[in-house]
Amino acid sequence: MNEFGFIRDRLAALSRGFPGALDLKDDAALLSCGPDEELVLTQDMLVAGVHFLDFDPADLVARKALRVNLSDLAAMGAMPVAVMASVAWPREGGEALREDWVKGLAEDLSGAELPLIGGDTTVTPGPWTMTITAIGTTPKGAALKRSGARPGDLVCVTGTIGDAGLGLKLLRGEIDLSDGSRDFVATRYRVPAPRLEMGLALRRTATACIDVSDGLLADAGHVAAASGVGLTLNLGDLPRSDAVAEWLEGEADLDAALVALASAGDDYELLFTLPPGAFDAAYMAALQSGVRLTQIGEVTEGEGVTALGMTGQTLSIESGGFTHF
Amino acid sequence: MNEFGFIRDRLAALSRGFPGALDLKDDAALLSCGPDEELVLTQDMLVAGVHFLDFDPADLVARKALRVNLSDLAAMGAMPVAVMASVAWPREGGEALREDWVKGLAEDLSGAELPLIGGDTTVTPGPWTMTITAIGTTPKGAALKRSGARPGDLVCVTGTIGDAGLGLKLLRGEIDLSDGSRDFVATRYRVPAPRLEMGLALRRTATACIDVSDGLLADAGHVAAASGVGLTLNLGDLPRSDAVAEWLEGEADLDAALVALASAGDDYELLFTLPPGAFDAAYMAALQSGVRLTQIGEVTEGEGVTALGMTGQTLSIESGGFTHF
Incomplete structure (x- = not known):
């Protein structure tokens, strides 16, 4: 099956009848937005x-x-x-990859009731590479940003932290865990759960928000820089899964282990700040969407991230988190 | 300079103060569209x-x-x-590439008064790879598509055809040309001129439109398939630059040479169909935007593309144009 056949016979179905996708047959896709809406565009x-x-x-x-x-x-x-999705397929073995990739994408698009509206397909002599663009909407002016945190706000996080980092270590053969923990952390690394419902609920209350992708400490640093404030985080309060608890038991230096968990990326939980009076409503919203919510610190005057260890002492955090170059 | 420094010190300026770009500091960009507009999104x-x-x-x-x-x-x-722009930089030599790439992008964005509103930066162990997304607007329902060509319409093309294909051959050392032609075809390959003004003018008149990227014959085939019609093209009428004329002089089989020109990609001219009565207005619009406009064929009942040679005979066109896999 060549490129055009692949688009027609495999990708076009993923447009799920969305009119502006034009059956993936045209040069571009069409998208409307309501008069009171803004589009939100992101690309990885x-x-x-x-x-x-x-x-x-x-x-x-x-x-x-x-x-x-x-x-x-x-x-x-x-x-x-x-x-939208653009993919450069490897010249060798591309066909089998394509079939499985489409199957996975179809499953998630169907689950989220989202259409694929465009993109590109090509080949590469190098590693398999893809760019995905997600487009969303918010009421005008309602989008959460990194820049609104204010001294006195609480710093909170959804879910549990450090699982995906352990998943990556496990899949690389660098650590081992019990059977149940192995599956859990591998899935946390490979199939993150975007906290969409929680993001919608936080529109009304959060002063700043970011997803934990570079690592909790690094992402907290982005919020601190964008907001012009300091964030003090109690690493002992980091919400831990059973798998993380199991891993921590084997670590001699608990504070160092907590810093490692807070420096690993890929958890895709939401880190956000909100006024203390808004915590209860956010906690209820989290309960309703089936996700844990934990306060892990507070916003202060100043700048940067201060990480406190198990006994409240300030920990040295060297790295600014993962950076590609 | 690391990834975050690169975004802050180099890329952020390319947002040109566009508010929804949020200085490239956030997780996503914001974009409004008017109540009577549609957004048009494309990605390569x-x-x-x-x-x-x-x-x-x-x-x-x-x-x-x-x-x-x-x-x-x-x-x-x-x-x-x-x-939006996402780039995977090679691990070796990435820094020099980045500086030059930003310079070129800044020049064109500035010339077109367009903001960079988001994207991603990363590295690759393989070849340098980028995904660019362009977002535009049209009045609702006014977007040109590939699907509206009707029997009796004229088939027209802007500019000249085959230049970029010769440019690629030249840069690969497969052909040689005179000094002036060399620069011309290399530039046509490396810095195509998107026919934006012409596209706007055609909103009111063209029944179908596509840009010539895969090759004129292949792209005409896309229009034929999407519209459910046939396209008959007189290859002898292909608009030729001086460089193409020079190259043709050295070719023994003129019809084969014309098929080669019409099969090469990368010209990024507009191929479109319109009712005969609309030709004069389109021609005037082309004149005003400084671009040549040539009728090269007509739309018929039936399907597919029929290519006629210098003496009006039907030519055999084997390939469906460039395909990546």
Whole structure:
């Protein structure tokens, strides 16, 4: 099946009848937005061997590529409406990858009731590479940003932190865990759960929001810089999964282990700030959407991130988190 | 300079103060559209060694990557409003590439008064790869499509055809030309001119439109298939630059040479259909925007593309044009 056949016979169905996708037959896609809405656009590029493991199943790669973009929409409090995908397939073995990739993407698009409206297909002599663009909407002026945190706000996080980092270590053979924990952390790394419902609920209350992709400490640093404030985080309060608790038992230096958990990326939880009076409503919203919500610190005057250890002492955090170059 | 410094010190300026770009500091960009408008979105992925030559100057690569996307907007009759860019830089030599690439992109964005509103930066162990997304607007329902050609319509094309294909052959050392022709065809390959003004003018008159990227015959085939009609093209009427005329003089089989010109891609001219009564207005619009306009055929009942040679005989066209896989 050549490129045009692939688009017609495999990708076109993923447009799910969305009129502006024009059956993926045209030069571009069409999208309307309501008079009181803004569109929210985000784009992530994923390279085999850099953003996912060469041996990760292609259907899970597709789902992760979509989900990390939806996570960015969640962090802006946006409701997703459409997706674009551009993929450079390796010349060798591309056909099998394509079938599995489409299967994974179709599954997640169908689950989220989202159309694929455009993109590009090509080949590469290098590693398999894809760019996914997610487009969402918010009421005008309602988008969450990184820049609104104010001294006195609480710093909160959804879900549990550090799971995906352990998943990556496990899949690389650097650590081992019990059976149940193995599956859990591998799935947390490979198929993150974008916190879309929580993002919508936070529109009314959060002063700043970001998704945890570079690592909790680094992403907290982005909020601190954009807001012109300091963030003090109690790493002992980091919400831990059973798998993280199991891993921590084997670590001699608990504070160092907590810093490692807070420096690992890929959790795709929401880190946000909100006034203390808004905590209860956010906690209820989290309960309703089936996700844990934990206060892990507070916003202060000043700048940067201060990380406190188990006994309240300030920890040295050297790295600014993951950076590609 | 690391990834975050690069975004802050180099890319952020390319947002040109566009409010929804949020200084490229946030998880996503914001974009409004008017109540009577539609957004038009297109995305192309370019891989070094596949879509451009490894030794192409990085500033020209940036400009081409942008321009091929703007060409897709032109083909839809859209007015560009914003751009996103995701780039995977090679681990070796990335820094020099980045500086030149930003310079080229800045030049074209400035010339077109367009903001960069988002994207991604990463690295790759493979060839330099980028995905550019161009976003435009049209009045609701006014977008040009590939699907409206009707029997009796004229088939027209802007500019001249085959230049970029000769440029590629020249840069690969497969042909040689006189000094003036060399510069001309190399520039036509490396820095295409998206026919945006012409696309806007055609909104009112063209029944179908596409940009010539895969090759004139292949792109005409896309229009025929989408419209459910046939396209008959007189290859002897193909508008030829002086460089193409020079090349043709050295070719023994003129019909075969015309098929080669009509099969080469990358010209980024507009191929469109319109009722005969609309030709004069389109011709005047082309004159005003400084671009040639030539009728090269007509729309018929039936299907597919029929290519006629210098003496009016039907030519055999084997290939469906360039396909990546």
